[in-house]
Amino acid sequence: MGIEKLKTVLKSPNRSFELKTPVLGASGTYGYNNEFEDFINIEYLGGVVTKGITLEKRLGNKGDRIFETTSGMINRIGLENVGIDCFIKEKLPVLKEKNIDFILNMAGSSFEDYEKLATIVNDNDIKAIEVNVSCPNVNSGCLEFGKNPKTLEELVKKIRNNYDGFLIVKLSPNVSDIRSLALAVQNAGADCISAINTLHGLGIKLNYNGKTFTKKSVQGGLSGRCVKPVSLYYVNQIKNTVDIPIIAIGGIATMNDVFEFISVGADAVQIGTENFTNPSVISDIAVNIEKFMDKNNFKDFEDLKCKIRLEEE
Amino acid sequence: MKKGNYKGKIQSIILKAKNVYEIKIVSSVENILAGQFISILCPNHTFRRPFSVADFENNIITILMKLQGDGTKYLSSLKAGDDIEFLAPLGNSFEILNKKSLLVGAGIGIAPMLFLKKELNKNNIENYLITGFKEQDEVISGSDEVKIGGSVLDRLDDIIKENNIEVIYSCGPYPVLKGVSEIAKKYNIASYVAMERVMACSIGVCRGCTIELIRNGNIERASVCKDGSIFRGDEVVWE
Numbered sequence: 001m002g003i004e005k006l007k008t009v010l011k012s013p014n015r016s017f018e019l020k021t022p023v024l025g026a027s028g029t030y031g032y033n034n035e036f037e038d039f040i041n042i043e044y045l046g047g048v049v050t051k052g053i054t055l056e057k058r059l060g061n062k063g064d065r066i067f068e069t070t071s072g073m074i075n076r077i078g079l080e081n082v083g084i085d086c087f088i089k090e091k092l093p094v095l096k097e098k099n100i101d102f103i104l105n106m107a108g109s110s111f112e113d114y115e116k117l118a119t120i121v122n123d124n125d126i127k128a129i130e131v132n133v134s135c136p137n138v139n140s141g142c143l144e145f146g147k148n149p150k151t152l153e154e155l156v157k158k159i160r161n162n163y164d165g166f167l168i169v170k171l172s173p174n175v176s177d178i179r180s181l182a183l184a185v186q187n188a189g190a191d192c193i194s195a196i197n198t199l200h201g202l203g204i205k206l207n208y209n210g211k212t213f214t215k216k217s218v219q220g221g222l223s224g225r226c227v228k229p230v231s232l233y234y235v236n237q238i239k240n241t242v243d244i245p246i247i248a249i250g251g252i253a254t255m256n257d258v259f260e261f262i263s264v265g266a267d268a269v270q271i272g273t274e275n276f277t278n279p280s281v282i283s284d285i286a287v288n289i290e291k292f293m294d295k296n297n298f299k300d301f302e303d304l305k306c307k308i309r310l311e312e313e
Numbered sequence: 314m315k316k317g318n319y320k321g322k323i324q325s326i327i328l329k330a331k332n333v334y335e336i337k338i339v340s341s342v343e344n345i346l347a348g349q350f351i352s353i354l355c356p357n358h359t360f361r362r363p364f365s366v367a368d369f370e371n372n373i374i375t376i377l378m379k380l381q382g383d384g385t386k387y388l389s390s391l392k393a394g395d396d397i398e399f400l401a402p403l404g405n406s407f408e409i410l411n412k413k414s415l416l417v418g419a420g421i422g423i424a425p426m427l428f429l430k431k432e433l434n435k436n437n438i439e440n441y442l443i444t445g446f447k448e449q450d451e452v453i454s455g456s457d458e459v460k461i462g463g464s465v466l467d468r469l470d471d472i473i474k475e476n477n478i479e480v481i482y483s484c485g486p487y488p489v490l491k492g493v494s495e496i497a498k499k500y501n502i503a504s505y506v507a508m509e510r511v512m513a514c515s516i517g518v519c520r521g522c523t524i525e526l527i528r529n530g531n532i533e534r535a536s537v538c539k540d541g542s543i544f545r546g547d548e549v550v551w552e
Contacts, residue, residue: 028519030518031517035516038315038316038317038516039316065520066511071357075513276361277361279318
């Protein structure tokens with residue numbers, strides 16, 4: 001009955017993590033806790049992946065930070081966030097009070113940063129983390145960890161040694177071979193992979209006033225509906241390489257999009273940019289999946305997933 | 314008033330001045346304050362388009378929309394009776410003080426000034442609205458004084474002195490808001506400015522529309538969509 005049907009369990013060889021529904025809010029687009037409460041049916045929120053959290057508070061980048069593109073957007077927020085101490089003191093209690101499942105997204109600029117963060121979240125009994133090794137918008141570190149398989153494996157091992165919960169690593173599409181990175185993450189003992197982070201992008205807007213051109217440009221991470229085929233390609237590649245579960249991210253806006261990602265190997269999804277266009281999209285999709293399952297007599301989400309993957313080409 | 318994603322119907326849409334439309338929207342929104350805005354969904358666009366509210370009466374929201382690009386072009390093609398979807402009410406509102414108020418609107422920035430003037434009048438607060446437009450055919454009515462061509466800022470010294478102005482409110486392009494803030498500082502009076510930035514989420518989550526503020530000597534980043542769009546002029550870090 002009801003939402004029980006949408007329950008999704010992410011299972012790695014050593015751990016499992018249960019989600020209310022397979023549809024989550026992606027990091028950086030969903031705040032820290034209940035920011036979207038006015039717009040969605042919170043019962044149908046699979047969970048929140050928090051804004052990327054660093055050891056210290058960060059102010060993020062100056063100047064223009066966002067740029068609308070055809071079917072998407074470019075951002076260069078630069079990891080503005082309240083810092084881990086403030087998150088634990090002010091944001092965590094709201095998540096608990098409202099009974100919102102969440103995954104803490106963490107980012108750092110050195111091995112030590114990630115190790116310290118891992119220890120802090122472990123001590124605070126945070127059940128799941130998503131490690132951001134792929135933010136294209138900060139000058140130091142971050143993306144560098146997500147580019148080299150050896151470095152990435154070393155980093156994830158260090159985090160693993162300090163953290164007992166469900167460990168997700170978020171991969172970047174801005175790499176030469178995502179399969180070697182996915183393998184590195186699995187070898188290091190991560191429980192799950194999420195993909196993809198934003199693609200490199202440059203937005204240009206020219207205006208001519210009759211005499212001269214003025215130019216506005218925003219360089220950062222491209223996201224939104226336009227990146228869906230890229231993400232489908234990478235999720236498919238990751239699925240063909242590793243056995244741990246995959247959370248797909250990239251241009252998802254409808255129930256059909258979710259099904260497409262399941263067909264190439266996703267076990268759950270995150271919605272990012274579409275939240276800005278339609279703030280109720282997460283619960284809308286979850287409700288639609290539930291209706292679809294009721295109408296077509298699927299007994300649970302696992303059943304639906306299996307049927308989608310059995311589909312012949 | 315709880316924020317929400319509302320469905321509304323266009324009651325009327327008329328060309329009010331050159332490239333400026335007045336759109337009246339009927340919906341179940343119960344209250345909106347002067348200075349707040351709504352954010353309208355435009356098909357095939359990632360970002361909604363934010364509009365300051367120019368009036369709210371009998372559950373009808375009035376906005377003024379200047380043609381800017383594809384999003385506003387789409388909205389201008391709508392007809393009375395058409396459905397629209399929008400987030401409302403968004404952002405903070407003008408602090409209404411019992412002080413002699415000067416309202417400065419530049420171009421389409423007149424929109425929230427008209428709403429504020431109405432509220433001040435209701436509260437019997439003395440006020441004077443000056444607006445500036447580049448050309449005669451861009452003028453939108455409702456002001457106490459209209460300046461065509463040049464800068465609306467050039468008139469402020471005289472108006473402040475003649476009327477013993479105690480607070481200034483303004484909406485318009487960045488240089489006007491910066492100028493208003495500087496003039497207010499010169500006369501040691503408060504100023505409130507309605508800032509504008511490209512917005513993605515409209516509800517303070519994505520941090521895409523932030524500006525720098527200085528508060529108690531500390532630099533902070535505030536989102537125009539949630540922490541604003543109205544800020545104290547003396548707290549904004551002007552470029």
